[in-house]
Amino acid sequence: xxxxxxxxxxxxxxxxxxxxxxxxxxxxxxxxxxxxxxxxxxxxxxxxxxxxxxxxxxxxxxxxxxxxxxxxxxxxxxxxxxxxxxxxxxxxxxxxxxxxxxxxxxxxxxxxxxxxxxxxxxxxxxxx
Amino acid sequence: xxxxxxxxxxxxxxxxxxxxxxxxxxxxxxxxxxxxxxxxxxxxxxxxxxxxxxxxxxxxxxxxxxxxxxxxxxxxxxxxxxxxxxxxxxxxxxxxxxxxxxxxxxxxxxxxxxxxxxxxxxxxxxxx
DNA sequence: CAAGTGTACTATTCGAACTAGTACACTTAA
DNA sequence: TTAAGTGTACTAGTTCGAATAGTACACTTG
Numbered sequence: 001x002x003x004x005x006x007x008x009x010x011x012x013x014x015x016x017x018x019x020x021x022x023x024x025x026x027x028x029x030x031x032x033x034x035x036x037x038x039x040x041x042x043x044x045x046x047x048x049x050x051x052x053x054x055x056x057x058x059x060x061x062x063x064x065x066x067x068x069x070x071x072x073x074x075x076x077x078x079x080x081x082x083x084x085x086x087x088x089x090x091x092x093x094x095x096x097x098x099x100x101x102x103x104x105x106x107x108x109x110x111x112x113x114x115x116x117x118x119x120x121x122x123x124x125x126x127x128x
Numbered sequence: 129x130x131x132x133x134x135x136x137x138x139x140x141x142x143x144x145x146x147x148x149x150x151x152x153x154x155x156x157x158x159x160x161x162x163x164x165x166x167x168x169x170x171x172x173x174x175x176x177x178x179x180x181x182x183x184x185x186x187x188x189x190x191x192x193x194x195x196x197x198x199x200x201x202x203x204x205x206x207x208x209x210x211x212x213x214x215x216x217x218x219x220x221x222x223x224x225x226x227x228x229x230x231x232x233x234x235x236x237x238x239x240x241x242x243x244x245x246x247x248x249x250x251x252x253x254x255x256x
Numbered sequence: 257c258a259a260g261t262g263t264a265c266t267a268t269t270c271g272a273a274c275t276a277g278t279a280c281a282c283t284t285a286a
Numbered sequence: 287t288t289a290a291g292t293g294t295a296c297t298a299g300t301t302c303g304a305a306t307a308g309t310a311c312a313c314t315t316g
Contacts, residue, residue: 011273025231037292048275053294069293070283087232091242094225098246101222103153104215111243114219115236118226139304165261176306181263197262198314 001036004045012047016055024064024079025087031077035065129164132173140175144183152192152207153215159205163193 002019004012023029035041038056042049056073059065064079076082098111130147132140151157163169166184170177184201187193192207204210226239 013273022228025228038294039291050276051274054274056293067293068283069281070291072283072292084232087229088234090225090229090232091234091238094222094229094239095242095245097218097222097225098243099249100150100153101215101218102246102250104212104218106216106219108243108247110219111222114223115226115239117223118230119236121227122230134305141304166263167260178307179305182305184262195262196314197312198260200261 002041002045004047006047013051013055013058016041016052017058020055020059020064021083024075025083029075029079031075031079033075035073035075037072130169130173132175141179141183141186144169144180145186148183148187148192149211152203153211157203157207159203159207161203163201163203165200 001023002016004015006012008015010018020029020035029035035056036044038049038052041047042052045052056065056067060067060073063076063082065073066076067073101111129151130144132143134140136143138146148157148163157163163184164172166177166180169175170180173180184193184195188195188201191204191210193201194204195201229239
């Protein structure tokens with residue numbers, strides 16, 4: 001389920017957070033879904049349990065999961081809504097990246113193509 | 129000329145590299161332009177000379193600047209070309225970011241608006 | 257010659273990320 | 287009840303990259 005790159009500049013615990021978020025956004029994890037236990041995931045990924053816990057604590061703090069001592073961790077009801085509003089704030093990043101690519105000579109057509117691909121990946125109609 | 133954020137996760141030397149690259153892409157620095165000396169920039173930014181040198185060494189390695197001992201550092205002839213081809217490889221990043229924003233509910237129209245802004249910033253015509 | 261330039265090198269500090277180990281309270285199922 | 291599995295909390299230590307500190311050398315310009 002999870003894929004971790006220990007060589008990445010992005011800390012492992014942030015990679016875990018990102019992937020849980022991605023699973024929620026793509027519908028793989030829905031409200032009530034149980035995510036792997038701290039210990040089992042630490043074994044599966046060969047990573048220290050504390051690192052997993054750090055990720056889970058942060059996900060809890062953000063309201064994306066809730067923990068039940070003795071049972072496990074589960075996706076909250078409004079995880080999707082929280083993520084959607086957070087992600088929207090990255091529109092500024094999009095514009096910045098686009099600007100840099102424009103300077104490098106990337107054309108409008110190429111960007112449109114990217115956009116079409118992005119919408120295709122979601123399996124969306126042309127009219128969103 | 130340079131603006132450094134010591135609190136940023138991005139290392140200072142990488143920030144300097146990025147900004148030189150940006151100056152080249154925007155035409156502020158052209159082939160033959162002299163960039164600040166290691167020592168003067170270290171004073172201006174209140175940063176250790178070694179950090180500046182690390183950035184300059186990397187820029188040299190990438191073929192964006194050339195160093196003349198005793199004289200200074202200058203932008204190479206093909207700096208722009210090198211950067212353009214490098215930047216083009218970030219189109220994959222663009223698509224990834226777009227995909228994430230699509231999942232978050234950002235519409236095609238919003239992305240088009242971003243794109244228009246990016247082209248506007250460069251002062252470009254609609255037909256690139 | 258003096259001042260300014262790039263370059264090279266070693267040693268050190270610093271902080272984030274991560275590891276290691278232990279302990280406690282809770283829930284579930286045999 | 288008991289054992290196994292769960293989350294949680296805590297301290298200590300390690301590791302590594304980034305950055306600092308300081309020195310030294312060779313070069314160019316005026």
